[in-house]
Amino acid sequence: MSEQNDWKKKLTHELNEYFVNFLYLSLFFCVFTTYRRLLMAEYDISYGDYGISIIKALILAKVVMLGDMLKLGRRLKDRPLMYLTLFKTVLFTAWVLLFHMLEITVSNLLHSRGLAGAVHEFMDQFPYELLAHLLIVLFAFLPFFAVRELNNILGEGKIRQLFFSSGLLEKTASKNVRRNDG
Structure with missing residues (x-):
């Protein structure tokens, strides 16, 4: 019975973590979609690919969890928070790039275009679209990994307690004041 409870706790924890990752990333990508939509509306071009933002967030949330399972970025855990945050941000952005390249490769193989088609598609995206995508992911990951x-x-x-429990900030502040006075 204990193994079953442990399994349920682990599954619940993983699903909660996935949901939080997905929620943050989907909000971030939907904000960029809205920004793009508003820019294009100025030129009477309709744009509303919110579904793609949601799918991208679903996939990236899982990619982040896979990186965590592989313990990416653990070697700097004894460094200051700033270094750890920046390192994980850059490392996981590169991890996302790797998955993007894998996605392009699999897509081209499935459509019978082979590796040459994958390389061609990747190079077509490289200068602007890919760099813009990576910058968005990089700046989405910065506060994500800091928190x-x-x-x-x-x-x-x-x-979560600090953000959503009333009175907790007062208690914490009064403890710090007493600690500094003593």
Whole structure:
């Protein structure tokens, strides 16, 4: 019975983590979709690929979890939070690039265009579209990993408590004042 409870707890934890990752990334990508939509509306071009933003967030949330399962970025865990955050941001952005390249390759293989078609498609995207996509992912990951690593340092759920529990900030502030006075 204990193994089944452990399995359920782990599954619940993984699903919650996936949902939080997805929620953050989908909000971030939907904001960029809205930005693009508003820019294009100025030229009477309709744009509303919110579905693509949601699908991208679903995939990236899983890619992040796979990177965590492979323990990417763990070697700097004893460094200051700033270094760890920047390192994980760059590392996971490169991880996303790797998955993007894999996606292009598989797509071209499935459509009988082979590896040459994958290389051609990748190089067509390279200068502008791919760099823009990577910049968006990089800046989406920066606050994402800062908050996640801070949560790891403070303890699981502490940031959630700080944001959503009333009176907790007052208690924490009064403890800090007493600590500094003593």
